[in-house]
Every structure is written in structure tokens, then in C-alpha cells.
Amino acid sequence: MGERAVLAEVADLAAVLALHAALAADPPAGVDELVPAARTVLVGFDPARTSADAVRSWIVAAAGTTPDAVAPGPLVEVPVRYDGADLDDTAALLGIPVADLVARHAGAEWTVAFTGFAPGFAYLVSADWPFDVPRLTQPRTRVPAGAVGLAAEFSGAYPRETPGGWRLIASTDAVLFDPDAADPVLLPPRSRARFVAQRARVAAAAPSAPGSGASGGRGTSGGGDAGDSPSPPPSPSLRPTPEADSPPALRVLAPGGFTTVQDLGRPGRAALGVARSGAVDRAALRIANRLVGNDEGAAGLEIALGGFGARAESDTWVCVTGAFAEVRVDGRTADAYAPVLVPAGAELQIGAVRAGLRCYLAVRGGVVAPVALGSRGTDVLAGLGPAPLRAGEGVRAGDPASPIPVVDAFPWSVPSTVIDVRITAGPRADWFAPSAWPTLVDAEWTVSTHSDRVGMRLDGPPLERTRHDELPSEGMRPGAIQVPPHGRPVVLLADGPVTGGYPVIAAVTDAALDALAQARPGDAVRFRRA
Template sequence: MVTARALPMGDRAFLIEVDGLDEVLAVHAALAASRPGGVTDLVPAARTVLVRVDPRVLPPAIATTWALRTAAAARTGATADGPLVELDIAYDGADLHDTAALLGISTDELVRRHAAAAWRVAFTGFAPGFGYLVSDDWPYDVPRLESPRTRVPAGSVGLAGAFSGAYPRDTPGGWRLIGTTSAPLFDAAAASPALLAPGARVRFRPSTAGHTAPLPSPRSGDLADAGRSAPDRPVSARSGDSGETGRAEDDGRAVDAATRPRTAALRIVEPGLLATVQDLGRPAAASIGVAVSGALDRTALRTANRLLGNPEGAAGIEVTMGGLRAVAETDMWVAVTGAWGPVRLDGHDIDPYEAHAWPAGAELHVDWFAHGARAYVAVRGGIEAPAALGSRATDVLAGLGPPALRAGDLVRVGPSPSTPIPVAPPQSWGAPHDDELELDVAPGPRAEWFAAGTALFDAVWTVTGDADRVGVRLDGPALVRTRAGELPSEGMVPGALQVPPSGRPTILLADGPVTGGYPVIAVVTDASLDLVAQARPGTRIRFRHA
């Protein structure tokens, strides 16, 4: 019998908390085997299983009852063995000798014990395909580096705490690196994208042939890289210029302009601060470390698509803070929604929230925004881009989906839908409110870690400049913790208010990590998340009970 309790995680998820990893594995297996319709994701972690629910299909209260009953009946040690994955490893990590000395053993002994251990993937997180491996044969608790590296190469194998793990792509990290593997740890196009999925058994096989080059890292497209231009890649803004000498990015590959297919497309002249392709995201892949991603202001994207007769989930371009210039390669239709600022088509001002004919050769200029932070440029037929895990969305943290748009990129447009462009009824669309927002929040799983009468609901918080698609950091009074100590990693959701040691919360957004180790005091409701998408640095925020 497993002792479990349910903890709220906002209005669309909850945690099932148990005593340890053995119970987590048993409960996760039992929940997965009896999962009802409406449970969209199950995310195991160190001591919890996150259960995400679609309340339109399954009321959360009923889902909680099912999960607790299933957890109570689960038996540890009764889970079926997962597939065996053998990883070739070269024990050549930068921290190998120091780690052995730290543990008081020889380097040869560390290598022998690591390779002899029978590992198992307890859960994934941090990055797509990053598996946290545990083993009964591994007796060590390895402290993380005091100062994390800003870049850990893809394929690095490391140790932290009781875990071992391998980095699927270049990321920052604080684990102690003992080796490298060239195994393809994550492939979004594969039937099973994560090589190290929860439940899999893992054996490390020392390589005598040496390690091949680490896997290349996809371009992240995060805010640090945003707005890069390519002065060495001149792109003509004239339509049909057969003598154009520049090059354009086509789905991440450079192609000569003369070889472009004669299909509907637009060409990016300037991306502004950050422009990415977004649809409604990947809602059911958190168990393999993949965030939801997708448009931050889903209502704005859906509205733009409806204005053009597209399916609501068709991909569009999310423009952060403005500055986008694009030229139509062929005649098309366009609508701009969301943030508020000047929009010009062929030099003439046009209204947002309307469908407009966009002639070939004409330039669309979405100028810098006066209100709001994100606008959506939708075209009839939707943006075409390679899908990753069923979505065309750009995930700036994980590097999934098409890279952030750059000057010279050729963006394909899909075929027009069979439905006509609707006659939009008269409606008053106003600028987004970005001076002060009131956000509804539901309880978080660690609210009791903070002082009663917390300042969360009394204070006026301010959005700092540290805000992007991953999360929004707030400034205000420090929230006082009444419980000290570290929190084992547990599943996260968009809207979670994580409270780091500074006491000032961060609101996780669509590209945020799927697991985290900071306590979550509350969760912004799903209905309020679109408002956060339009918050700018300096926006004031008040929280209220949902």
C-alpha cells in the first residue's frame, strides 16, 4: 500500500505526493495503466506525480479521486521492467578525477561502479529527453558544482545527488561531468522521441573506440539572441527580383533565392526584437521533458485565425514588442491581433483585428507597440513549418520547432482553407491593458511553506526586464518562507508562481521547464494566462483568489 496525498497545482492540475522514488515509479505506472479520458499528462518527479487535466472532459475533483484511489492500490516493486537502453560512454569528463577524489575513491573505482550499476529512468525534466537515472547499486550522493557551467556540451554524462544523467543538447548545468556519449538522446521526429523515457532501464557501456563529436545544438532563439540581423546576407524587398543575390532561410536551411518554389510565402525583412512561429503548442509531452510552448496569448492567435477563416490552431507569427517587417512573395490575406501599435501595409495604416488583402510585393510593417507585448500575424492558410511532436511552435528554451525568424527568412504559407473569409461582425477591439493587471490565482502545492497572511495578495508587483517566453520575474516585497530546506524537483505548469530564495516570484510561461525545485505558492489560472502575455516591463500586477 502506498500512502499518498493530493496537492493542488492551479485549476487544471494537481500533484500526487508520496514518500520517495520507489513509490513514484509504482504510482506513475498504475496511473498510466488506468488513465481515463481527460487526463492530458502524467509527469513523475522525485516524490510526486503531476496529473494534468482537461476540465472540459474530466472534472478535476473526479480526477483527484481516481488518482488517490489508484495510488493507494499501487504496489512498489510491482512495475514492469521498461526497455533496456545501452549507452556507449567514454569516461573522459572534465570533473571525473575531482569527483572521484571528492567521494574518496579512485578514478578507476568510480568508472567501474558507474558502468556496473543497473540504472533506471525515474523521471525526465530540465530539457527534452534529459532523464534522471537512479540505481540501487549506486551508493553515492554527489554535490553539484558550486558555480554551474554556462554551457555543458550535448552528450555529456554527469552526476548530481543520487542521480546520473546525460545532456541531450547544449545547455547550462551544474552536474559533475564524468563522461560523454554520442547516442541520439532526443529526436523529435522519432516515434519515441526520448531515448531515456521514464521507466527505461539503462546500462552504460564503456567505449574503447573513443567518443565522437557531441551532437550539434539547435539554435535557441531566446531573447539573448533576438533581433539579430544578417548584414552579410542582403535581401531585396522587391517582389519577383530574379536577380536577387541574397539568400533566404528555408526551414533552417539556406537556399538560393532563384531556387524558391512558386508557392505562397512571405519573406522576413526585419524580425524586430523577437519573432517566432507559434500555434497552440504541445499539450501532452511534459512526461518526456517537453514544455507546452505555443502562443502566449492564445485568444489573440485564435481570433486572428478566425478572422481569416483558418482553423483556430493554425500557426502564425508571434511578434514580441514590435518591429517586424515582411514582404509578401504572393498575393495573400493577413490579420494582426494582440498588442497595440501602428500597423502599415504598403505604407498605409491598417486596422488590427480585420482581414486585409496583402498583395505580392507589398511590405507589412508591425511597428513598435504602444500597449501590450505580443502581437500575432496570421495569414490565410497558416504558416507552414516542419512539425515537432505534432506542433509547429518554436520553443525557445528547448530549441524545438523552427528557429526564431531572422532577416532573409522565407516563410511558407499553407493552402487556403475551403471556408470563405468570414464577414466580421462590428466589434470594438481595444488596446491590451498593460498598466495594471489583476490576475486570478488558484492554490499552489507549497502555499504552506510561506507565512500566513502572505504579501502575495496584498502587494502590488512589478514586471521586471527579466521577462520572456520562459517566465516573468516580478519585483516586490520578499515572500517569507516558514519552511527551510530544498524541495525535490516536481512537475510544473504554465502559470506556476515559483518562489526562489530571493522571495520574489517568477510566473512560468509556455516555454518554462516541466520540472523545478523552487516551491510554488500559487498558480495563475488558465483564463488569466493570456493577460500575462501582454505584460511589459513596468506593468503592475495584483493577484486575487480565483
């Protein structure tokens, strides 16, 4: 799966749980991520510290020593009300009374096979559950947070309001995902769960026993843990800081096309359903930060399409990189890719982008925003991080890391409207006809208007598949090129989902992702084998 991950495929979910347990027991240096899914475990690694061959050898060795039985994870009791909108229809579809459906669901012990779709969304399986439940033919555009549903062999609960096609049979008030908590996900992979009925819909539903923890909140741990599990206090990084209480460095006058706070993201949390996120063009953010004396991972502003304006509340050094746009301070042209002083009271303007898509604005000291799971950045798919900036908001800055470097000129170029992107073969290239790979690399693809931080959709000739069966969900990475049934490729970007069910024909190299971040609707993309 690209240069930084290997996908290990096994026979079934039981083998996934066993392999994941074996790999998690003793990961070698350089392995930084394990993402279990329906039939696979994705192993992410740092190529500077290990190699794909070494990772493959380690996976094979671990699989060869996997015990037949995997030690059970902690048991979490999830309080539920069997009041789902699809409860009656699902029982009728399965040919059983509603009372039996409730009793079977509440009586089963479930195991988290993997997470995905959204942070904290657990795919639960059980040997006590005999049903294969078809998804809705027309997915809902809005499924409320806490809804408990069924799909195929799985049960799961929605941590936040999202679209979804699962059949809803219950609801819970348990907090399934809390980015401020020490353990943000209530149901991580390999943990066990029981659904405890708070208010039985029918007499056959198992009532909650006194002290069972069916009182809302984060749920409770069973299997030897006594009492409720209190929510931990906020992380120190989320408590008020001097920088957060200080006057803003800039006051937003015009937020531009779409402006968010971004740093280098949240790597290493995909097993919890949390994407890397962060700046789509990481190189541009790193450069902007270095040019004003910040650590390269400091938070800045990502401004899509330009059109940004702000007034300096105090003397403030800034730097603009990324897409090509006119930069002005109080009406006078200023340089991009260079530190610029904006005096107190002066206005900073970034015009509409002329080439490229995303500008990056670094503020000396770094942008101060609340930290969620180790990052100040905004993940638009997961709803993590601060909301997009609005007019009137203040942008606060922290303490500088180092002096502003003395740089006469920084080499940069205007983003091209035709972008060459290096790719490697993906794990599901064999799902496609022999003509698909030549089509992928020979065609000139056009960036669709339906592209955002989650993924880039490309228009062009369809890539023919030889296999049309449904692919069980498996781990995904930024740069994965998925091909939905219509045959046009979709490149996952920073906020893309951590698991997906479309086959990946190829993967964009890590270096090429930054160039791809500047492709705007209507631009051309050409793929080249790395």
C-alpha cells in the same frame, strides 16, 4: 496545481515509480498528462471532461492497489567514454579511486525516475549506486551535448548544450532526444539503462561486449531485443510538402524585436521533458486565425515589441492581433483585428507596440514550417522548432481552411499597463509564512526586464518562507508561480521547464495566462484570488 492539474505526493522515488505505473496502466477519460518527478506525480486533466475531485479519487484508488514490485521497463545500453572533466575530482570527493567510480557507474543498472530540465534529460537512479554527489558550487554556463554527470543520487546525460551544475564524468554519442523520431526520447520514464564503456579510462571499467551496441547512435535495447534499434524514417509531416516548396507569401524585411513561428504548442508531452510551448497569448492567435479563415490552431507569427516589416510576394490576406501597434500597408493605416489584403509587391508594417508586448500575425492558409513533435512552433528553452525569423526569409502559407468570415468589427481593447490576474492556491503554499499570501494579493508587482517566453520575473516585496530546505524537483505547468530563495515570484510561461525545484505558492488561472502574456517590463501586475 491550478485548475488543470493535481499533484500527488508520495514517500520516495520507489513510490513514484509504482504510482506512475499504476496511473499509466488505465488513465480515465479527461486525464491527459502524467509527469513523474522526485517525490510526486503531476496529473494533468481537462476540466471540461473530468474534475479535480474525480482525479483525486482515482489517484487514491490507484495508490491503494499499487503492487509492491513494478514491472521493469525496457533496457537501453548507452555507449559512453569515461573522459568527463570532473571524473578525477569526483572520485577524490567521494574518497575512492577513479577505477572504482567508473566500475560502479558502469556496473549499475539505472532506472529513469523522471525527465525534465530539457527534453530527453533523464534523472536516473539505481539501487546499486550508494553515493550522494554534491553539485558544483559554480554551475557551468556551457555543458556540451552528450555529457554524462552525477548530482545527488542521480546520474544523467545532457541531450543538448545547456548550462548545468552536475559533475561530469563521461560522454556519449548516443542521440538522447530526436524530435523527428517515432520515439523521440531514448530514455523515457521507467525505462532502464546501462552505461557501456567504449574506451575504458582505467582497467577496472567494464569493456563493451561484442554486439552490446556500444557503437554510438541511439543506443540499443536489451532484455530480449535483438540487434541495434535503427532510427526510424522522418515523420511524414516533416517531409517536403507542396506548401514548403511553393513561393513565399511574404518576404521579411525587418524581423522586429523577436519574431517566432507559433501555434498552440505541444500539450501532453511533459513526461518526456517537452514543454507545451506555443503562443504565449493563445486567444490572440486563435482570433487572428479565425479572422482570415484558418483553423484556430494554425501557425502564425508571434512578434515581440513590434517593429516588423514584410513585402507580399503574392496577394496575401493577413490579420494582426494582440498588442496595440500601428499597422500599415504601403504606408496606409490598416485595421487590427480585421482581415487585411496585402497586394503583391506591397509592404506590410507593424510599428513599435504602444501597449502590450506581443503581436500576432496570421497569414491566410497558416504559416508553413517543419513540424516537430506535433507543432510548428518554436520552443526557445528546448531549442525545438524553427529559428527566430531574420531579414530576407520567406514566410510560406498553406491552404485556407474556410472562407474569410464576414465581420463588420471584432471587439477588442488595448492591453492595460495594470493587469489583474486571477490565481488559485498552489501545492506548496504551506511552505510560506502566514503573511506571504496577503502580500502576494495585496502588492502591486512590477514586471522585470528579466522576463521572456520561459518565465516572468516580478519585482516587489519578498514572500517570506517558513521552510528553507531544498524542494525535490516536481512537475510544473504554465502559470505556476514559483518563489526562489530571494522571495520574488516567477510566473512560468509557455516555454517554462516541466519540472522545477522552487515551491509553487499559487497558480495563474488558464484564462488569465493570455492577459499576462501582454505584460511588458515596467507594467504592473495585481493578483486576485479566483
